[in-house]
Amino acid sequence: MQGDYFESVEYNSQMEQFVAMLNVYELYKMPIEEMKEKITVTDEEIEEHRMRYGNLGDQISSIGMQYEDQIQAAIDSGNKVAEEILKKERDDKVADITENFNSDEYVREKIVKEKEKKIDEFYRNLEEYSREFTNLRQAYKYYLKDTATGEVFTNLNLTKNESASDFLNKKDMYYVQDFSGLQRNYLFTGYNENFLPYNEVAETILENRKDRDMTGQIGLSKHASEKHFAIMNYKDYQKGQKLFFSYLLLSIAALIISYFLAKRKPAxxxxxxxxxxxxxxxxxxxxxxxxxxxxxxxxxxxxxxxxxxxxxxxxxxxxxxxxxxxxxxxxxxxxxxxxxxxxxxxxxxxxxxxxxxxxxNSLLLKSYHAILNAFLIKSIGFQLLVILGIVFAMGMLFVAVLVAGGGEIIVIAIALGVISLPIFIMIMRKAGYLNKVLKHTEELAAGNLGADIPVKGKSAFAKHAANINTLRNTVKVSHKEQAKSERLKTELITNVSHDLRTPLTSIITYTELLKTPDLTSEDRDSYIEILDRKSKRLKVLIDDLFEATKMASGNIELHKKKVDLNQLLQQALAEHNEALSQSSLQLRVSQPDQPVYAFVDGQKLWRVFDNLIGNILKYALENTRVYISVREEQNQIVLSFKNITKYELGEDLNELFERFKRGDQSRHTEGSGLGLAIAKSIVDLHEGSLDIGVDGDLFKVTVILEKLN
CATH class of the missing domain: 1.10.287 (Helix Hairpins)
Known part of the structure; x- marks a missing residue:
C-alpha cells in the first residue's frame, strides 16, 4: 500500500547508507595525515581537560591521599624500594597536574594525542566497512560534480564522447535521484549502526567540508546482478505488491458474492x-x-x-x-x-x-480448595494420602481375588491384618502425642510457662510442639525486653535530669551571685560569661533532644538531591580541621578518586558525619590513629569510621543508640549522648543502615547508603 518502492522506507534506508559511505570514501576523502593536521583544540576543550577532576588543589590533595596509605605501608614494612617508587609515581603525577595548570600548550599536546587516537580508530573502521561500500557501488551508479572546483566523482565508464545522461536514464536505471536533496540529511559517520560507527573527532573535521556544493545524480542500475540484495529487494517488493492486490480484489469479490447469497436465502x-x-x-x-x-x-x-x-x-x-x-x-x-x-x-x-x-462450581476451584485443605499441614496431607492409597490398593487386590476365586482369600486377609496393625499403632501413638501437646497448650494459656514440650521427630505434631516452645520462649524474651525497657526508661530520665540539671544549677547559682550588691565589674562580666556558656549548653541539649525525638518519630522532611559523599565528608572534616590538628590523633582518610554520588539530604547527612567526627574527638584515645574510608560495593556506598576508645565500653552496644547514652559513663565530657541516636535516625530515614562494632578497644561505625548510578 506504500505505492512505489522507491518511496518506501526500505529503499530510502539503503540510499542513505550508500550516500553516507560515498561521502566518507570518495567525496570528502582525505589522507589520515591531512585529517590529523586539521585537528584543532579550543580554549574550552583545554579548560575542560584541565578541570576534569577539580581544581589544582583538589587534584593534588586527591593524589596525595591516594598514595599516602601505600607509602605509609611501605615505610612500616621497611620496603625502601617500594617507598621510592611510590613517591616517584606520586611526584610525577603531581608534576603532570601542575604543568596542566601552568601551560596551555602542554594540555593542547595531550588533547591532540587523544584526538589522533580517535582518527586512527576511524580509519580502521573505514577499512572494515570498505567491502560493504564496494558491494553497494555495484548496484548504484553516480555522476557528481563539485560546482566550485569542477572535480568529477563517478563510477560510470564514460568514453570521451559519452555523457552521464547516456547511462543515468530510465532505460538503464530503475530509479534516478538528484544528489542535492540527499547530501545534507545526515551525519558523515554513525548515522546508523548499519553504516559507520560514530566518531566525534572525524565528524567535526569532515563537517567543515560539508559546505561543498555537489550536483549530479545517483541511480539504481538495471545492469546490476539479479542476486544483488538491492535488486532482490526491489523485485520482491513488486511481486509482493501484485500478490497483495490480487488477494484484495478476490476478497472483495468473495464478500460481495456472500452478501447477495445471504440476501437470497436468509437463515x-x-x-x-x-x-x-x-x-x-x-x-x-x-x-x-x-x-x-x-x-x-x-x-x-x-x-x-x-x-x-x-x-x-x-x-x-x-x-x-x-x-x-x-x-x-x-x-x-x-x-x-x-x-x-x-x-x-x-x-x-x-x-x-x-x-x-x-x-x-468450576473443577479448578473445587480441586484447589480440596487440596489446599488436605495439605494445610503438608505432613498430615501426605500421610493421609499414603494411608488412603494403601487401603485403596488392598481393597482392589481383595476385589480382584474375589472375582478370580480360589484359596488366596485367607492369604489376603492375613496380609491385610499385618499391614493394618502397624498403621493402627502409629495412629494411636500420634493421638497420644497430640493429647500431650494440647495439655501443655492449656497450661501456657493459663499463664504457667513451665518447661518445653518434648519435640519428637519431624512430624506436624512435633513442629506444632516446637512452635509452642518458640511462643513460650518469645513470651519470656518479651518479659525480659519489657524489664530492660523499664530500666532504660529510668536511666533516660536520670541522664536527662543530670545533663539538664548541671547547666541549670550553674545558671541559678550565678544568677543569685549577680544579685550581690557590692559585686565588682570584673566578677559580673565573668559571671555573665559563665551564664552565657551554660545557657547555650542547655539550649544545645534541648535542641538535640528535640531533634532526636523528631528523628525517632519520622516527623521530619528530607530535601534530597544528588550529593557527592566524598566532597560532603571533606567539608565535615574541614569543619573540625582545627580541633583535629590540635589533637594528638593521626587521621587517615581513604576515598575513591572519582565522585561518589547518592540521592540524599546533604544537610542532614552532613550532621551524621559531624556527629561521628565529634565523637571521635571526644572518645578516641590520645596518640592513636583514626581511619575514615569511603568505598563502593556493587550498588552501595560504605563509609567506615574506626578509632581506639579511651573508655571501656559495655557489652550491649545497641544501648549506645539510646538517647543520652555515652561511652563516658562518668559523663565528664561535653557530649549530649544524642550523637549516635540522631545519626542512626538520619541514616534510617534515608533507608540506609548505621551499625557499630567493637573489637577490644577498637570502635567502628559503618554507614551504608544506596549509590546513585
Whole structure:
C-alpha cells in the first residue's frame, strides 16, 4: 500500500547508507595525515581537560591521599624500594597536574594525542566497512560534480564522447535521484549502526567540508546482478505488491458474492443450536474456557497460514492456492465454532449471580480448595494420602481375588491384618502425642510457662510442639525486653535530669551571685560569661533532644538531591580541621578518586558525619590513629569510621543508640549522648543502615547508603 518502492522506507534506508559511505570514501576523502593536521583544540576543550577532576588543589590533595596509605605501608614494612617508587609515581603525577595548570600548550599536546587516537580508530573502521561500500557501488551508479572546483566523482565508464545522461536514464536505471536533496540529511559517520560507527573527532573535521556544493545524480542500475540484495529487494517488493492486490480484489469479490447469497436465502444461524444450551451449561466453566481458548489458538494458527500467503511470494502458485483454500475452510469452521461459544457465554452479562455460582462450581476451584485443605499441614496431607492409597490398593487386590476365586482369600486377609496393625499403632501413638501437646497448650494459656514440650521427630505434631516452645520462649524474651525497657526508661530520665540539671544549677547559682550588691565589674562580666556558656549548653541539649525525638518519630522532611559523599565528608572534616590538628590523633582518610554520588539530604547527612567526627574527638584515645574510608560495593556506598576508645565500653552496644547514652559513663565530657541516636535516625530515614562494632578497644561505625548510578 506504500505505492512505489522507491518511496518506501526500505529503499530510502539503503540510499542513505550508500550516500553516507560515498561521502566518507570518495567525496570528502582525505589522507589520515591531512585529517590529523586539521585537528584543532579550543580554549574550552583545554579548560575542560584541565578541570576534569577539580581544581589544582583538589587534584593534588586527591593524589596525595591516594598514595599516602601505600607509602605509609611501605615505610612500616621497611620496603625502601617500594617507598621510592611510590613517591616517584606520586611526584610525577603531581608534576603532570601542575604543568596542566601552568601551560596551555602542554594540555593542547595531550588533547591532540587523544584526538589522533580517535582518527586512527576511524580509519580502521573505514577499512572494515570498505567491502560493504564496494558491494553497494555495484548496484548504484553516480555522476557528481563539485560546482566550485569542477572535480568529477563517478563510477560510470564514460568514453570521451559519452555523457552521464547516456547511462543515468530510465532505460538503464530503475530509479534516478538528484544528489542535492540527499547530501545534507545526515551525519558523515554513525548515522546508523548499519553504516559507520560514530566518531566525534572525524565528524567535526569532515563537517567543515560539508559546505561543498555537489550536483549530479545517483541511480539504481538495471545492469546490476539479479542476486544483488538491492535488486532482490526491489523485485520482491513488486511481486509482493501484485500478490497483495490480487488477494484484495478476490476478497472483495468473495464478500460481495456472500452478501447477495445471504440476501437470497436468509437463515437464522444460532436458532438451530439452542437445544445444545442445557448440555453446554452442564460443562464446568473452566472446561468451557479451555475449549474456547483452544478454538482461538487453532483459529490464530489457520489465520497465520492465510497471512503467509499475503506476505510471502511463492513460485508454485497452485500449491499456494491449495494451502490458502484449506486455511480458509479451517479458519471459517473454527470461527463459527468459536462464535457459537462466545454467544452462549455472552448470556452471563444478563445473569451475574449465575456466573458467580458457575465460577465456584468450576473443577479448578473445587480441586484447589480440596487440596489446599488436605495439605494445610503438608505432613498430615501426605500421610493421609499414603494411608488412603494403601487401603485403596488392598481393597482392589481383595476385589480382584474375589472375582478370580480360589484359596488366596485367607492369604489376603492375613496380609491385610499385618499391614493394618502397624498403621493402627502409629495412629494411636500420634493421638497420644497430640493429647500431650494440647495439655501443655492449656497450661501456657493459663499463664504457667513451665518447661518445653518434648519435640519428637519431624512430624506436624512435633513442629506444632516446637512452635509452642518458640511462643513460650518469645513470651519470656518479651518479659525480659519489657524489664530492660523499664530500666532504660529510668536511666533516660536520670541522664536527662543530670545533663539538664548541671547547666541549670550553674545558671541559678550565678544568677543569685549577680544579685550581690557590692559585686565588682570584673566578677559580673565573668559571671555573665559563665551564664552565657551554660545557657547555650542547655539550649544545645534541648535542641538535640528535640531533634532526636523528631528523628525517632519520622516527623521530619528530607530535601534530597544528588550529593557527592566524598566532597560532603571533606567539608565535615574541614569543619573540625582545627580541633583535629590540635589533637594528638593521626587521621587517615581513604576515598575513591572519582565522585561518589547518592540521592540524599546533604544537610542532614552532613550532621551524621559531624556527629561521628565529634565523637571521635571526644572518645578516641590520645596518640592513636583514626581511619575514615569511603568505598563502593556493587550498588552501595560504605563509609567506615574506626578509632581506639579511651573508655571501656559495655557489652550491649545497641544501648549506645539510646538517647543520652555515652561511652563516658562518668559523663565528664561535653557530649549530649544524642550523637549516635540522631545519626542512626538520619541514616534510617534515608533507608540506609548505621551499625557499630567493637573489637577490644577498637570502635567502628559503618554507614551504608544506596549509590546513585
Amino acid at each position: 437464522t444461524v444460532f436458532g438451530s443450536f439452542d437445544h445444545l444450551k442445557p448440555l453446554y451449561g452442564r460443562i464446568p466453566l473452566d472446561v468451557r474456557a479451555v475449549l474456547l481458548l483452544v478454538t482461538g489458538l487453532f483459529l490464530l494458527l489457520s489465520m497465520t497460514l492465510i497471512s503467509e500467503q499475503f506476505v510471502y511470494y511463492h513460485s508454485d502458485v497452485f500449491s499456494s492456492l491449495i494451502e490458502l483454500i484449506i486455511s480458509l475452510i479451517a479458519a471459517a469452521s473454527l470461527l463459527a465454532f468459536g462464535w457459537i461459544q462466545l454467544k452462549f457465554l455472552s448470556e452471563y452479562r444478563k445473569d451475574w449471580p449465575k456466573l458467580k455460582v458457575d465460577v465456584n
